[in-house]
Amino acid sequence: MLSSPSRPKLRRSVRDIMETGINIYDDDLDSVCSILDKREESGFLQERSGSNEILSRCLRVLYLFFSTMFLAGSTIVCVWFLTYWVKASVKDETCPVQEWPYPDCSRQLTHKQGNEIPPMYTPEHWNEVRRKYHESVPASRSSLGKEWQNLYKMSPERDGIVVTEHNNGFVAPVDFKYSPGRGRGVYANAVIKKGQKIWDNRYRGVFDSDCSAKVFLNKLTEEERCNAIFWGYSNNFQGKGFKYMMDLDGHAYFNHCSYNEKSRNSEHHYEDELERRDYGLPHFFSFSLLHSTDQATLQRRNTIGSHGLYATRDIPAGEEICFDYHDIHRNVIFDTYSFLFAHALDIHQWFTL
Structure with missing residues (x-):
């Protein structure tokens, strides 16, 4: 029987043996090859x-x-x-409003179908809501601009004429009209150029605590409470932690359009960071610019009117202005304030907003 060399070596050995004239039977050679094949197969299986x-x-x-x-x-x-549930369950015994009646906001959903659309707020109505906010928070913590009590504002000259307008945060010419299938909306009243500021946050009401939000909501009528629920949102614009806030002017009428929609034509950011913007970036990248830890930057951002809405492209007159709601809405569901509104709608109705 032959030893177990590699197949090439075996073949050379057989050839050499045959050249010497020694007879080697075919069955012997087959046996040798069979044994060698089994050994190789065994090695392959092990590998x-x-x-x-x-x-x-x-x-x-x-x-x-x-x-x-x-x-x-x-x-x-x-x-x-x-953690949030426990925080929401702990009552502030010093708060003058311990409980407030949850409004029934079901009928407000009818604006989705275009029926019974609530009327636009008049300038007097907005002024009254701002007054209720101002009375609900400590004076030192009010986020409203000092002109909040003024019903009118003097606008820059247009065609040589000084125009008197209702007092709000808009710095571009807009109209408030009904948007088909969406309810109330904001429309450009003239051409707005890309990068132009449309609105600033001088009348954004920020609530410093759960108590101040309850006091404010307790002062509102049933319809105003429902509007506050739909218009309110939570964010950390100022780097002081997430706060519940509500824009107390026509900014509340802006409708949503997702980032990928062609109709999206505006975006929020800070005025001093305009040169750092790239309107080609998705909001979840550009939004990171709003959270610098630099103290000088945070101080500028805490200036009333420093945060605004800017056109991301040229907006022709008559076009509705809209932005991606995720540009400003953050952590609403898990924020403490959201427990104030948990019973205003049935759970399935929240998903239809």
């Missing part, structure tokens, strides 16, 4: 078995990794939700 074991170990590691990540994420979400 494949080793590869399968490595793959199995990798899959186990991936399974453990993703299982751990899922458990960690679930734990964080549960703790986060529980």
